Amino acid sequence: MATTHPTADPEAVRRAAQLVADARRIVVLTGAGISTDSGIPDFRGPDGMWTRNPETEKLSTIDHYLAGPEVRERAWRARMDHPAWRADPNPGHTALAELGRTGRLALTVTQNIDGLHVESGLPTEKVVEVHGTMRQVRCVGCGITSPMQTTLDRVRAGEADPPCQLCGSILKSATIFFGEALVAADLNRVFAAAAQADLLLSVGTTLQVYPVADMVPIAASNGASIVIVNGEPTPMDDLADVVVLGSISEVLPAIIDT
Incomplete structure (x- = not known):
């Protein structure tokens, strides 16, 4: 059965796109939701x-x-x-790869294990696969x-x-299996990136898996703008400057209009 998503609010998309356009050091956190439209x-x-x-x-x-x-x-x-x-990368993956080519994407942190960010064209050194x-x-x-x-x-x-x-x-x-520790060096890198970002873009994650979800409050407490794009509300929506609910493969290319 296909997943249904709410229709994205055009004003929320416009505001998110403006924040992305104005940012110069963007950190992205992605979860399973970015890959569902690739059939995963x-x-x-x-x-x-x-x-x-x-x-x-x-x-x-x-x-x-x-x-x-x-x-x-x-x-x-x-x-x-x-x-x-x-599976192949979908327009959501492609949009992030295009953002990467602008030089404003400092790091993409993903909870996914599918490798589609690298397949889409993001350089491996700009991707941390925390799991x-x-x-x-x-x-x-x-x-x-x-x-x-x-x-x-x-x-x-x-x-x-x-x-x-x-x-x-x-x-x-x-x-990383249940019962195994995450790689400490990876966590240090992602938390440092979150602290230094001027915008954190959370895409397709419920923001309920810790410690990676801590990237959002870390970025917010250091003055970064927060944009959350997901198919449903998250527990951290109150920290966001903009929340966009909808199909990620549809709305992310509109938000990242390079």
Whole structure:
């Protein structure tokens, strides 16, 4: 079932566009909502992956994942069929990539693991994937990383739970599982960027996942303008100068009119 969004208020779009046009050091925070129009469902929404199949969430819990090969076998099958492999960046991603080319986008911080910001043309050094990336695998033993598709080819060839070819330990996607810590250096970088921004643009996130959601009050307390673009209200709307509710792939290009 397709997600329905409210019709964006034209005046809110105009005000948001003016703030973006006037800003010179923009930091963007994105969540699952920016990728839904690329065909990637969110996790906890009405049609979310974990809503439709609560057992799937356990596959992203590190203790559960390490507990037995049958769990990992299910996880590898799920990875092969993930909708991200069939997804392309949508106009929302493209709008941010165009903003990046103006030189005014200091950093894009994303909670997404799909890699579509880089696919859209944002340079990797301007993107922080705080929850990691599904496009790589990491060994829990030696820590080596390698392309996800290389390991998925091994699964397709018959290895149900492929081990690390270097040390023989367990492989997982290079995402942050429940029970794993976020990368401290990444958090330091994103919070510093939020403190130095003159505008923080929050896109497609419920702003309920911490500590990353703290970027909004950090930016606001340091004098930045706050623009929130989402399909539904968030708990931090009262901190925003402008809130735009609507389809992100429709309204974001109008807000970012480079």
